[in-house]
Amino acid sequence: MLELIDIKKSFEDKAVIQGVDLSVRKGEVVVIVGPSGSGKSTLLRMMNVLEYPTSGDIKLEGASILFKESRGKRIPHTQKELSRFRAEVGMVFQGFHLFAHKTVLENLIEGPVQVRKANRDEAIALAEQLLQKVGLADKRDQYPDSLSGGQQQRVAIARALAMKPRLLLFDEPTSALDPELVGEVLVVMKSLALEGMTMVVVTHEMGFAREVGDRILFVDNGTILFDAPPEEFFQEQHQHERIRRFLKSLSKDGEEAKRHA
Numbered sequence: 001m002l003e004l005i006d007i008k009k010s011f012e013d014k015a016v017i018q019g020v021d022l023s024v025r026k027g028e029v030v031v032i033v034g035p036s037g038s039g040k041s042t043l044l045r046m047m048n049v050l051e052y053p054t055s056g057d058i059k060l061e062g063a064s065i066l067f068k069e070s071r072g073k074r075i076p077h078t079q080k081e082l083s084r085f086r087a088e089v090g091m092v093f094q095g096f097h098l099f100a101h102k103t104v105l106e107n108l109i110e111g112p113v114q115v116r117k118a119n120r121d122e123a124i125a126l127a128e129q130l131l132q133k134v135g136l137a138d139k140r141d142q143y144p145d146s147l148s149g150g151q152q153q154r155v156a157i158a159r160a161l162a163m164k165p166r167l168l169l170f171d172e173p174t175s176a177l178d179p180e181l182v183g184e185v186l187v188v189m190k191s192l193a194l195e196g197m198t199m200v201v202v203t204h205e206m207g208f209a210r211e212v213g214d215r216i217l218f219v220d221n222g223t224i225l226f227d228a229p230p231e232e233f234f235q236e237q238h239q240h241e242r243i244r245r246f247l248k249s250l251s252k253d254g255e256e257a258k259r260h261a
Contacts, residue, residue: 001024001025001026001028001060001061001167001199002023002024002047002059002060002061002167002198002200003022003023003058004020004021004022004023004033004047004057004058005021005054005056005057005058005059006019006020006021006056006057007019007020007021007022007043007046007054007055007056007071008020008053008054008055009026009039009042009043009046009051009053009054009055009222010078010158011090014040015043015171015222016167016222017039017043017046017053017221017222018041018221018222019056019077019223020043020056020222020223020224021251022217022224022227024087024167024197024198024200025197027185027197027198027203028198028199028214028215029193029198029212029213029215030200030201030212030213030214030215031172031200031201031203031208031209031212031215031216031217031230032044032200032201032202032203032204032216032217032219033202033203033204033206033209033216033217033218033219033246034218034220034246035220035246035249036218037149038219038220038222039041039219039221039222040202040219040222041171041172041218042049042068042128044057044169044200045091045135045171046058046260047089047200048065048086048091049065049082049085049086049090049110049170049233050086050091050168051065051128052066054141060085060088060089060166061166064157065077065082065085068081069128074150078157083115087111087115087116087163087165088165088166088167089165089166089167089168089169089171090155090161090163090165090167090169091160091168091169091171092156092157092160092168092169092170092171092173093156093171094154094171094172094173094174094175094176096144096149096152096155096156096176097156098144098152098155098156098159099144099214100143100144100145101107101143102118102143103141103142103143104131104136104139104140104141104142104143104144104147104155105124105127105128105131105141106141107144107155107159108123108126108127108130108131108155108159109124109127109162110159110160111159111162111163112126112127112163112164112251114120115163115244116163116164117247124161125182126162127140127158127162128140130158130161130162131155131158133158133161133188133191134155134157134158134188135152135154135160135188136155138247139151139155139158147179149176149181149183150177150178150181150184150185151184152186153173153174153176153177153181153198154181154184154188156173157185157188157189157192157224159190162206166198167198167200168192168198168199168200169198169199169200169201170189170199170200170202170203171202172202172203172204173185173189173201173203173205174186174203175203175251182205182220183217186205186208189201189208190212191211192206193209201213204250206250208228209233210230210234211230212251213229214227214229215227215228215229215230216228216230216233217244218233218240218243218246220246224239225240225243226243234247
């Protein structure tokens with residue numbers, strides 16, 4: 001479904017992503033974890049070219065989303081062409097990014113009508129189905145600021161699905177939520193995984209990673225240090241010392257949170 005080939009990314013003189021190769025298969029849930037500042041979100045944002053790689057290539061179902069052939073030369077896609085690819089790769093952000101001046105329903109139909117040129121009545125029918133799916137059918141005519149954070153994130157997921165993407169990217173979708181609201185978003189994500197949606201998820205939710213992920217990638221210092229099924233990542237005495245330290249720090253943070261609860 002998606003292939004990253006020797007992807008590198010630098011901001012000024014600082015290398016953030018250092019030669020990453022990655023393949024995501026159709027129907028797979030790939031979870032990306034790692035310490036803050038490791039390059040996880042930058043890597044994810046390059047998968048639908050919200051960040052442009054410094055070098056390398058990205059392919060969606062075998063076709064480059066960065067370059068095209070023209071007269072025997074490889075040239076970058078135009079912004080209009082990039083927008084077409086982005087429509088195939090949905091993104092759910094940690095900050096929701098809903099249109100505050102539009103109702104929930106209007107948020108969902110904006111992309112299909114404006115970008116996909118979908119029939120408005122059909123877009124509304126699909127939007128209502130998706131709101132039912134995420135448990136928010138009764139919120140269709142409300143505005144985002146009247147919703148809780150968890151509800152806004154569920155609307156954001158429904159909005160991404162309304163574009164009928166080939167795969168969905170999630171950038172720490174629960175990190176901006178109060179702890180009691182996290183579960184309602186994870187339930188929606190789990191149901192999508194069970195339905196076979198191809199997903200790449202950057203998260204700190206280790207329970208979700210263990211239960212739903214087909215593969216876990218551990219990213220540190222701009223490289224993928226580990227790529228394996230959850231049972232290998234979460235083994236009690238991990239072979240990789242850096243991952244042992246990471247898991248230990250998460251355990252300490254969890255114990256600390258319980259003491260302050």
